[in-house]
Amino acid sequence: MIAAVTTDARRLVVTEVPDPVPGPGEVLLRPLVVGVCGSDLHLFDGDAGALSGAERGLPRIQGHEIAAEVLDDPSGRFAAGTRVAVWPLLTCGTCRLCTAGAVNACPSLRVIGVHLDGGLAGALAVPAANVVPVGDVAPAAAALVEPVSVAVHAVARGRVRPGDRAVVFGGGAVGQGVCLVLADAGVSTLLVDPAPARVRAGALWGAAATTTTTHDGLAAEVDAWSGGQGPDLVVDATGVPSVLDTALHLVRAGGTVVAVGLTSAAGPVHTGLLAAKEVAVLGSSCCTGAEFATAAALVGRWADAVGALPVRRIGLADTVSALSGRDADDVVKTLVDVTG
Incomplete structure (x- = not known):
């Protein structure tokens, strides 16, 4: 089969590799569309950061945002041709965190496309537990699950x-x-991003309000938008260290800040605000299998909005261009058409 193989830092070749042989309990898939995200860029650059030694696993077939169709399932659970998305986490299942349900924080966590070969290839074998049917959701949308x-x-x-x-x-x-x-949970949201195309997309994806103001004047905008109360929740999906400090200033007393953006950088934070405002600051990483299934259902319900996301579509042969730099501001996601 043909695959895009990251052989070393900033080196990728599209080449013939052996077909995967499914093991017991595994399903053979044909990847259709694979999304490229920031962690892919870090791994390609040789800066694995929070990816737990993934750079030592090269060469690697990357790709963990996978929309696929079933080629063969010996168990008979999934019919050939079934459209699916792939929950990319493999965990030990026995540690204290796994047995408590926090499988996404497993110390032995492995990620398909990071620690194991992923979706940028003609075929992929994964455990049946990682396969989530998506019905008639288009592959480009399923890659966003x-x-x-x-x-x-x-x-x-x-x-x-x-x-x-x-x-x-x-x-x-x-x-x-x-x-x-x-939005699906009935929460009013203000999206902050300097790129006009991205805030326009946010309005389609449920943001009640948007702004491209990221520095001077932002606090006043948030104060006016929240009626002087401040937000109950601030989510940092950037990984920019200074944003966490801004979040602490903006969130209401007794509110919550969630950091979901990955970074290996450090930055100053006014820690006195944690006590003064009694703010809860929580990290967030990946998801559980049940949450992945919830996401698949959400993508199905919000199909029109998901389909309107500004994306760049490329073929497998052009994968190196997607991994060599960040997307333009008018693009939210690059999608690789693996079969194209």
Whole structure:
């Protein structure tokens, strides 16, 4: 089969590789569309950061935001041709966190497309438990289930209620997903991103209000939007260290800040605000299998909005261009048409 293989930092070749051989309990899939995200760029650059030694696993077939169709399932659970999305986490299942349900925080966590070969190939074998049917959802939309699943978990960490207000920093795919999940939960959301195209997309993905103001004047905008109360929740989907400090200033007393953007950088934070405002600051990483299934259902319900996301479509042969730099501001997600 043909695959895009990252052989070393900033080196990728599209080449013939052996077909995968499914093991016991695995399903053979044909990847259709695969999304490219920030963690893919970091791994390609050789800066794995929070990816737990993934750079030592090269060469690697990347791609963890996977829409596929079933080629063969020996168990008979999934019929050939079934459209699916792939929950990309493999966990030990026995540690304290796994047995408590926090499988996404498993110390032995492995991610398909990061620690194991992923979707940028003609075929992929994965455990049946990681296969989630998506019905008639288009493959380009199904490839967005994974970033939406990250948003589902982030919102769950935020413990919001209908009628709450939230500010979301970052109009990438995860930030857009957070807006969608919050809107579906009855929460009014203000999306903050400097790119006009991304805030326009946010309005389609459920944001009640948007702004491209990110520095001077933002506090006044948030204050006016929240009626002087401040948001109940602030979500940082950027990974920019200074945003966390801004979030602490903006959130209401007793509110919650959730950090979902990955970064290996450090930055100053006014820690006195944690006590003075009694703010809860929570990290959020990946999602559980149940949350991934929830995301698949959300993408189905919000199909029109998901389909309107500004994307760049490329073929497998052009994968290196997608991994070599960030998307333009008028693009939220690059999607690789694996079969194209």
